[in-house]
Amino acid sequence: MRITALTLAAGLLLTACATPPGGDFGGVTPPPPPPPPPGPGQGPVLADWRGPITAFDRDRLNRLDRAWAQALSEARRFEGSGDLASLGALVDPRAAVSGAEPPPGDYRCRTVKLGNQNTQGLGYVVYGWFDCRIEQTGRGLKLSKLTGSQRQTGLLFPETPQRLIFLGGLSVADEPPASSYGQNPERDLVGVFERIGSRRWRLVLPYPQLESTLDVIELVAN
Numbered sequence: 001m002r003i004t005a006l007t008l009a010a011g012l013l014l015t016a017c018a019t020p021p022g023g024d025f026g027g028v029t030p031p032p033p034p035p036p037p038p039g040p041g042q043g044p045v046l047a048d049w050r051g052p053i054t055a056f057d058r059d060r061l062n063r064l065d066r067a068w069a070q071a072l073s074e075a076r077r078f079e080g081s082g083d084l085a086s087l088g089a090l091v092d093p094r095a096a097v098s099g100a101e102p103p104p105g106d107y108r109c110r111t112v113k114l115g116n117q118n119t120q121g122l123g124y125v126v127y128g129w130f131d132c133r134i135e136q137t138g139r140g141l142k143l144s145k146l147t148g149s150q151r152q153t154g155l156l157f158p159e160t161p162q163r164l165i166f167l168g169g170l171s172v173a174d175e176p177p178a179s180s181y182g183q184n185p186e187r188d189l190v191g192v193f194e195r196i197g198s199r200r201w202r203l204v205l206p207y208p209q210l211e212s213t214l215d216v217i218e219l220v221a222n
Helices: 001-016 055-062 064-077
Strands: 106-113 124-138 140-145 149-159 163-172 186-195 200-206 215-222
Touching: 055 064, 055 186, 064 106, 064 215, 124 215, 140 163, 140 200, 149 186
Parallel strands: none
Antiparallel strands: 106 124, 106 215, 124 140, 140 149, 149 163, 163 186, 186 200, 200 215
């Protein structure tokens, strides 16, 4: 009897110490482990341009309509270089359509400079085609103009179905690609990215630091 009692007691003790059904969480499935930290060079996706934008660039963005009107007026009043009349929707302030977010990939692109900050010289310049790229990064969509003497690089921030906000920088001549936005105020750029047709987009930059009143960069998907 004593052996039987001891055996029964040992069995009850093992039952009391056993793991309950479902593991240590009393029948509740344990939560998944936290996601791994971002890899090297990656940060959180910047979902809102209102955080990093500077006061100076916010003012430039707020004056976009005025920049369009001024630039087009100057382009019509002064002699220019290139065929301005053939650009159509590219230089129409109201040409934007829904579906502004572009697919990643390679693009051919060209710059049109409208107006002149010095109120003298050429009223517009239509440049030839260069290479651009849009890529998905850990911080969001990144736009880069890869060739040409003036090269813009920056991030595209979703805002509405008809436009994204561009915050970036400018490198010229043999300089390396522009540093992150906010690191060099003299080269910072702010703009609006819009779709204007099938596989056709534009980046509109009001009051750029160099030369013109308004820069328009056309991008056509390859």
